[in-house]
Amino acid sequence: MAEKLYGVLAEFKSPEHLLAATRKAREAGYRNLDAFTPFPVEGLDRILHFPRPTISFIGLGGAIAGAGTALAMQFFINYDYPLNVGGRPIYPISAFAVVTFELTILFSALAMLFAMLWQNGLPRLSYPVFNGERFHRASKDRFFLCVGADDAKFDAGETLAFLRGAGALSVELVPE
Amino acid sequence: MSEQSDILPTRQSMGGIADQLTGIPLHFPADRRWLIAMTVASALLMLLMVSVVELFTRGVGIWGINIPVNWAFAIHNYVWWLGIGHAGTLISALLLLTGSEWRNSLNRFAETMTLFAVVCAGIYPILHLGRPWYVYWMFPYPATMGVWPQFRSPLEWDIWAVLTYLTVSLAFWYTGLIPDLAAARDRATRRGWQIFFGITALGWRGSARHWQRWQQTYRLTAGLAVPLVVSVHSEVSLLFAAGQIPGWHSTIFPPYFVLGAAFSGFAVVSIIAVSLRSWFGLQNLVTDDHLDLLGKVLLATGLMTGYGYVFEVFDAVYSGEAHEMQTLIDRFAGAYAWTYWGAVILNFIPLQALWWRAVRRTGWMLLLISASVVVGMWLERYMILVTSLYRDFLVSSWSHFTPSFWDWSTYFGTIGLFLVPFLIAIRLVPVISIFESKELLHKEKEEQQHG
Known part of the structure; x- marks a missing residue:
């Protein structure tokens, strides 16, 4: 050797x-x-x-980023092109909730997966x-x-x- | 519970499990049957392609839809497929979090089922668009005309929900798959397999540091996936419940849909479990105890779905609203009563046999009951769509819906779209989670030694 x-x-x-x-x-x-x-x-x-692994914090960060992105996107879009449908509110949080929830989960899950691979130094064949x-x-x-x-x-x-x-x-x- | 702690027979070794399960892709044991299944599946997939070409050439008029029944097979099958997909995530994520280790023999193929069922569901709204090449209008991109999508509409929520669901399911599936791909890589002897598993395993080496991060990722993703399932199918139900159509406009819809989804999905999981275990001789991993538990879950979700049926009737009667009552009577005795009673009978009558332990533990019986549930749930979705729509508020716009040849061909085609990638997947990746089975086996042996 x-x-x-x-x-x-x-x-x-x-x-x-x-x-x-x-x-x-x-x-x-x-x-x-x-x-x-x-x-x-x-x-x-x-x-x-x-x-202790830090994946959970990264997941939390992803979740906050996702929620922020979704809310900012929906508020901006309704501000930029307000559609008045029968006098309903232009910025209803309840109607924004679904997309906000989905993006929260999407960003969080992907952030954790990629952080796990990154911290583990994978892929490394x-x-x-x-x-x-x-x-x-x-x-x-x-x-x-x-x-x-x-x-x-x-x-x-x-x-x-x-x-x-x-x-x-x-x-x-x-x-x- | 002794029954649960010893769900895998302990007279097998970890190495044996690894060789058996990696052997399925590496030395595929059922070539002929696989080829026959693949031929049928490919034929169905070709049928879908022909149907889609015809649809894109001539438009949605080739289907049986009309005004007022402008939502029929497309949305009906969309809901049906998506519902089937949900059981995969539930079995995998929910049971991981609750520590129900019997899931370890089922989660991999259940998740694989989810992926392809969601794909089948996902193509339907696009096909239904009429002008599918404009699907990108659903995304918020800076259009030259300055318009944006309508984010207060359930139809817009839909695309976000389904795409998120597909992506997160894929991420969860792959995260769980990495260690098994590494196991297959280390068993592979042929060059092609070594390269395939070598690349897809990303160089996983089972380091304790890696496992630690991996475990946290896997558990947290599971924790996210459970509310995701509930949100996705609730959102799907809002496509209906947010409309002011009698028979749809009800607060019971989100839970009713989520439970119905789990019900139909567990039925398909049972079908796949019974088929795969006899196909590949996996009785040592998918045991009669597993079928027993699947039967119990099926029975429980079925009874919960039954509650939805009861409450739906109550909801209509309690409202006392004339159109609601009319729709209710149409469901019981109208032109489409056969869909209502068909759903009730196929969903709930054979299901009662699952009260008997012997039935739950007999593969073919569970398979038949599950098949009945799958058809029953299909009829339920048909019933919810068509009976609510065919009699509009104004008598002048009453109409009927009869599915055309192209409705059926598209629907059967999507079964091919599901089966072809599923059959390819069971040839390429381990159908049962190897490392989780070994972990469970080890735990059981430990308990046996010390207890």
Whole structure:
């Protein structure tokens, strides 16, 4: 392995094994950790000390933008071209409610989807962990823990041994 | 409830589920039946194309519509298709939020159904325009003549509601699909599939960080989708209720329409569930317990729709208004009484069999009852439209509506428009959510070990 390392990938049999190993790795002082699992594993984000995701705020921002856009559009249109239909009000909030509601939801949903992809750095078709020989099972039935090579405590040999000791089915070095 | 916590048989492995479900697109198991279905569906789609060309060439006069019955098949089928679509979102989003995990075996194809049902619905108002090339007039663009769309009209709300619904349904469907596309990518062995799933999965790698953001997005989008469904079909009902037509002008309409939509949609979900599970041998994932629950939901929404029928009558009688009463009598005993009684019988009589557990758990019986509901709801929409319109306020403008050949051909054509992309979708993407099934299976096994 002359090339630069991305990190060490350890394979576990079940979410429980992964959680236990992750806890151990945190306790051993590893900080640059990530896990790869076939479905969301509850509790992992707390052990890994991930910050709370901000998608909800972006969704709220999208909702406000949507409502604002819809209201501004409808008010402006009725101001610019007032249609007097039997003396009914030109600016009825009740009649504007439907389009306002729809655009609130549309903007909010799209903002969240794109924010999720943006924050996750997707689409990105190639990523170092895909080089892992057994990594294809991360989408099937295996749970992987990755210790990044730029972790302060990282040492290829030592980390490999540590993860093997933590109950991994297999461990391997992943090149950058 | 022990019944609910063990809805998936625990004698299967996560890997087995992944191989089974990714195997459906990757090694398609039912080629011949698929080809036959596709041939029929394509024939129907061609019928639609011919009908649309004829319509665009000769105008809406080729349909049976007239004055006063100027809304018939086009709006009738629009409401019918849109209603079917709503169950997909409800089953997927509402049951996700309430933590009803049995939805995990149904949500994917239900959402797929939603997408294509909404497309079928969406084309109808455009076809009905008469001059469909002016559809862009519905959008607020700076026209040289300085006019803008009328934003106080339900017809204008409609296009915003349907387009929003289609977009958000697509976003929700795709968000849920990304992890499964990645699972299929990792199982694919042929180059073409690797490229297809490789690109559509966007490089999803199941990172814990990603899952965290993904989960928040998925749940919040579900939270938005539920009120969206209610708003969209309420808005559709306002197309009717905002008009001063007897039989339409009623406050019961929004809930009546939303429940009727869920009712017909759950019927179609049941049909698809029963068909797909026998087609692809998915009895281990779509179990008899699932059919049982679908049957219960169908029964419940059916009874709620029945309440709408009762209240509609009450509403007319309570108003005591002469035209309302006239419409009510026309519905019971007029020229179109067969649509009213047809709807009542097909919607509610076979439905009662679902009180029995054995019936709910038998695929073909659930299928037949659902088919009856789908036809019954179709008749209901027909009844609501035509019986209210054919006798106008003035006797001089009373008329009749008889669907023409082109009415029928367009309608059957849209079934092709629904089936063709649906059949393509079940060939291209996993029909059942893989990761959610695995998650549920894992949870069940856990509970079994500890409990």
